[in-house]
Amino acid sequence: MRRRIDDMPENLNSCPFCHSNSVHRIWDGPRWDYCQECGLYFRNPMPTQQELDTLYESSWTDPEQCTSETGGTSLALARVYANRLLRALGLSSFQGLRILDFGAGRGNMLKALQELGAEVVGVETYGKVYLESQGFEGYEQLSEVVGRFDGIVTIDVVEHLHSPWDTLKTLNVLLKEKGWLYVATGNPLGLNARVNGSNWREAKKAGHLVFPSPRTLEKMLLEAGFLKVERLKWLIRFHRNPVRIILNYGMQMLGVDGELRYLGWK
Numbered sequence: 027m028r029r030r031i032d033d034m035p036e037n038l039n040s041c042p043f044c045h046s047n048s049v050h051r052i053w054d055g056p057r058w059d060y061c062q063e064c065g066l067y068f069r070n071p072m073p074t075q076q077e078l079d080t081l082y083e084s085s086w087t088d089p090e091q092c093t094s095e096t097g098g099t100s101l102a103l104a105r106v107y108a109n110r111l112l113r114a115l116g117l118s119s120f121q122g123l124r125i126l127d128f129g130a131g132r133g134n135m136l137k138a139l140q141e142l143g144a145e146v147v148g149v150e151t152y153g154k155v156y157l158e159s160q161g162f163e164g165y166e167q168l169s170e171v172v173g174r175f176d177g178i179v180t181i182d183v184v185e186h187l188h189s190p191w192d193t194l195k196t197l198n199v200l201l202k203e204k205g206w207l208y209v210a211t212g213n214p215l216g217l218n219a220r221v222n223g224s225n226w227r228e229a230k231k232a233g234h235l236v237f238p239s240p241r242t243l244e245k246m247l248l249e250a251g252f253l254k255v256e257r258l259k260w261l262i263r264f265h266r267n268p269v270r271i272i273l274n275y276g277m278q279m280l281g282v283d284g285e286l287r288y289l290g291w292k
């Protein structure tokens with residue numbers, strides 16, 4: 027979400043979420059800090075909004091190539107996620123439900139949800155025109171969206187925001203009573219992050235600003251007004267190689283795979 031902050035990067039001496047001073051450098055190149063109080067990992071200094079605008083505007087001139095910024099979820103994977111989401115919600119279809127995808131990227135999740143019956147709306151700050159070219163109702167900003175939703179999905183978006191805790195509050199307001207939010211983001215306590223440290227691929231990406239630990243994300247969701255929060259541990263096959271499938275299933279079961287997934291209910 028576009029938010030004006032100072033044009034010069036500024037070093038933070040405290041956690042941008044919980045304001046604790048118990049923060050220390052954890053990864054280098056670029057520098058990331060860790061808050062012992064709430065478990066947030068954050069870029070320090072964070073890139074300015076101007077730097078991010080430049081990054082995204084340039085990526086969206088070639089959306090199929092720059093998927094770190096324009097959305098890396100393939101349609102095949104989006105279909106798997108949409109089906110898992112149905113199951114997690116105890117539903118047989120999304121028929122009659124109005125669902126918002128915040129950070130809809132190139133629209134693959136919108137398509138997968140639509141195939142299962144949902145009426146879909148996408149918000150993509152830099153890719154609104156692209157979404158419209160795919161035939162979707164698209165907006166640049168959450169503030170432009172009209173009406174309320176039965177469900178909201180936001181996949182690999184939280185890590186791109188300066189203050190996702192504020193955005194989660196806005197998303198909560200956009201939900202109908204008893205509506206649900208599905209949020210997925212990179213897992214800084216995953217095996218990949220722990221083994222690779224500063225070289226963790228996700229920490230190197232220019233657009234990534236924060237990674238909440240599971241306890242941070244739970245706290246953010248509860249403070250944003252969600253009444254019930256549930257971590258989802260989905261077993262998802264990303265590879266064809268049987269050894270990698272088994273390794274990945276093991277990590278997913280233990281919750282140390284690359285993705286944190288949560289459902290929050292209003």
Ligand SMILES: [Zn+2]
Pocket residue numbers: 041042043044045046061062063064065066
């Ligand atoms: Zn904190």
